[in-house]
Amino acid sequence: MKKHILFTGGGSAGHVTVNTALIPYFQKNGWKTFYIGSKNGIEQEIITEQFPDIPYHGISSGKLRRYFSVKNFSDPFRVLKGLMESLKIIRKTKPDIIFSKGGFVSVPVVMAAKMKGIPVAIHESDVTPGLANKLAIPFATKIFTTFPEALQHTPEEKSICAGAIIREELFNGNPAAGRKITGFHNLKPVLMIMGGSLGSRKINDAVRQNLDHLLERYQVIHLCGKGNLDSSLQRDGYLQYEYVSSELTDFLAITDMVISRAGSNSIFEFLALKKPMLLIPLSREASRGDQILNANSFVKQGFALKLEEEELSPQSFLLKLEELENNQTQIKTAMESGLDAYTIDDMYQVLSKMSLS
Structure with a gap:
């Protein structure tokens, strides 16, 4: 039975x-x-x-x-x-x-x-x-x-x-499929930005205000949350989605770095895939502070960098992203040990x- x-x-x-x-x-x-x-x-x-x-x-x-x-x-x-x-x-x-x-x-x-x-x-x-x-x-x-x-x-x-x-299919992402869906090439690194399932206005604003600068260095996949698409932003190398499901594994297969909220499931998936990450946790005003604790734990172990939401601005966003890029090797080395x-x-x-x- x-x-x-x-x-x-x-x-x-x-x-x-x-x-x-x-x-x-x-x-x-x-x-x-x-x-x-x-x-x-x-x-x-x-x-x-x-x-x-x-x-x-x-x-x-x-x-x-x-x-x-x-x-x-x-x-x-x-x-x-x-x-x-x-x-x-x-x-x-x-x-x-x-x-x-x-x-x-x-x-x-x-x-x-x-x-x-x-x-x-x-x-x-x-x-x-x-x-x-x-x-x-x-x-x-x-x-x-x-x-x-x-x-x-x-x-x-x-x-x-x-x-x-960790979902088993997460490790089965196909870079060729990811590049075909996005139209991205391998001459620039790919930056994925996630604001959580409901999106984040502050993160979305920081991305869009810096978009021209970002596209000089990266190709960008922007998961901006339901109802948060900006149809006026049509640029080569920039794709925005409310939310992705079946495509996510292929997108992650071509992603070099991630900017994300600090929800536990997501950040452990990035850790499993060895994706250097900049975490922007929900503030204590908007939550019980769980994402801040999650981010602090990852920073302490060398898996991530953190930018507090209260400190988020177009300028601080770019500075932290530059720091993330400069520290990729050290972060990946720390990730190799991971967590049991x-x-x-x-x-x-x-x-x-x-x-x-």
Whole structure:
């Protein structure tokens, strides 16, 4: 009889990436897979596009904010509705195990799993757990962390530092395909700029204000986020996309350096591919500060340079980029040591054993 696994996580692309790495491996090993996400979140778009054969179940989800909002009074009822919907889906799909990548949509799913006695594994990408995973930890059977520092914030008896779970297809990028799609040549290095799945106005502005200067030295792939394309900028050697999916591996195969936010999944992928990176983490005003901690960890280990968002200007952007170019060799040398990480097979073996408990 086929085993069943239910994946959950959403709210941002970072709360889906590890799931998209694991899903094909479980499918290859004969598991029936299901997904619970929000009804209109980015996770629905990603999962249904990449895995059209997977039943996707959308549930109601709320958000616990760290600031005053009238929605703080209504969202608990949305979470309660999501809990009821999760219980119904779990009864229908009968999972042997649930894997949660986090995000607020995962909280009612994890709670429902605990109520039904189903083993739950959660994955925390950042140095400190996000609020959703903090709420989920008491209901979890096993907790996987990416950064070793994160073990200071999770129960020792059920936590494992697994490192980064990297999608296998990431290593299969084809430079020839990347050059064909982009029309880029190999006479100038390729710079990829990513502002996260929702984009970053400040990073986009710094790129566009410096575009002529950048194109003197680089060919630029600019992932600027949904709704952030600027159709007035049509230049040779400059391509802008809201978001890329299937093309990303081929784009990374021709990329020499990366400028990016400091979301854990992305920066560990750049590390795995040995791409020198300049990290511009979300500020504490716009986040809980997790990206700053992620970036600090990578800078300390010599994997990256960092530019604080508060210090970002057209001038500082160019200066840090020049510093990145000058330090490529040292950064790549540091990256060779990397961080120990579970393989997908390691994770599969642990989860398989959990499903037997």
